[in-house]
Amino acid sequence: MAASSSRDGESLAVQPKLVATVTTPSELPENEYGNDEFNRHLLRKIDLRLCTIAGILCSLNLLDSGIISSAAVTSMPQDLGLTGNRFSVAIFIFTVASICAQLPATIIMRFVGPPIFFSCTTVCFGLITLCTAFISSWRQMIALRVLLGVSMSGIYPGLTYLISAWYARRDQQLRFAFLQSGEVIILATGSIVNFGLNQLGGQHSLAGWRWMYIVQGSITMVLGLLTFLWIPHFPESAGKTIRFLTTEETDFVLAKIDRDRRDAGKPEPFTTQAILKPFLDPKLYAFAVLFFLLNLVSTALSYFLPIILQSGMGFSANKAILLSAPPYYYAVIPVIATSLLGDKFRVRGPIIIFNAVCLIVGFCMLGFPSQVTVRYVGTFLATGAYVSNWAALSTYQANNITGQWKRATVAAAVSACNGLGGIAGSYIVRSHEAPKYITAIWVSIGSHLLMICLVLICTAFFWRANRRARKGNGIIEGVTDFRYTY
DSSP states (O other): OOOOOOTTOOOOOOOSOOOTTSOOGGGSOGGGGTTOHHHHHHHHHHIIIIIHHHHHHHHHHHHHHHHHHHHTTTTHHHHHTOOTTHHHHHHHHHHHHHHHHHHHHHHHHHHHOHHHHHHHHHHHHHHHHHHHTTOOSHHHHHHHHHHHHHHHTTHHHHHHHHHHHHSOGGGHHHHHHHHHHHHHHHHHHHHHHHHHHHTTTTGGGOOHHHHHHHHHHHHHHHHHHHHHHHSOOOGGGGGGSTTOOOHHHHHHHHHHHHHHHSOOSSOOOOOHHHHHGGGGOHHHHHHHHHHHHHHHHHHHHHHHHHHIIIIITOOOHHHHHHHTSHHHHHHHHHHHHHHHHHHHHTOSHHHHHHHHHHHHHHHHHHHSOOOHHHHHHHHHHHHHHHHHHHHHHHHHHHHTOOSHHHHHHHHHHHHHHHHHHHHHHHHHSOGGGTTTOHHHHHHHHHHHHHHHHHHHHHHHHHHHHHHHHHTTSOOGGGOTTOOOOO
């Protein structure tokens, strides 16, 4: 039984041998690999267990930016002496620490398992967030930001790796969209909560920004403890997860994944070469640059949106905190819509380009008109576009690589370059350029024009490689019948 490969590389050709513990696809009904009720039920079951907690954990990770950006328009800069470029340094040093620890953290996650890893790291960064409420100088802030960066380093690459391990390529973008939707909903709600907590200023002689760190740090620690019971193990160890999949369901998932890309089951033996070899693949650098360009913009918006609303549009501190929430609620609409289309039609590149164009339009509206309403609407378009491209780019890289350690390495590498984009993004919003912030506008527009060009180059490369493989002139990723997604 064989079927021709579709554009996203989902070959249905059956190989003679699968992972030893996996029920072979030929032993399962053909329609179980399609859109039948059993497959939908199983996807919902995995979504409910994995995507929910993944969205919450990434949200807690992002709440850091929500707290510090909201606190930036309160008394915190004066209380801690965060004058001049010290606020940008606080963002910069967090990112540097995170970048340095991401690859080791992702490898550790594979060895110790998701429940232990994510529970411990979440409790740690919740405790650090809580401690931030009691600091008294910018130097203490910098020290805690370093610890926070290390403790959070494995969250995003680890979850990206875990999600890509659980789903076939045709199902991944919507799941990354679920993750992003959970993130932005909680991030937006966090802005509203921060507004309320800021009103507690003076209670027990604590400033409002300190209450933000106390409450959100405490919540993070509690959720970190619950994570141990909630998050599933990798598919081959799904039986260790409490009240999750049956043996039949686990075998089905492993067989489906192995049929899709031949990397189900336990990873190949860990070696230095297994980690270093992916760095010889040009795709890694293309994906890394794309994430750098994306986070260049997303950092500027997520950290500085309240400041832009206050200094650039004339809103009060409390209104700036509140008005930074609606763009994130809106972002759920485009990220789900574009991801549904991407999975349905098996396309990734066109979705990324569409989102990049929307972002360019949004920044043009934010930067060039003088009307506050038009500029504020521009923040909706820009926020929705970059959140949508988080899901699209995560799927783009996950769809076009195979092998467990390669997945871990690429996820950590692109997340590190994503962090480098965050470093650059922390400096493009210049306070003396208010109200237009023209440097941030032009850098954001230029970065996404470059993103469009790079996606077009990758598309041409993937198309040519697929064409050669169909003619029998090469094997992609060392896997027979594997095809690139573009």
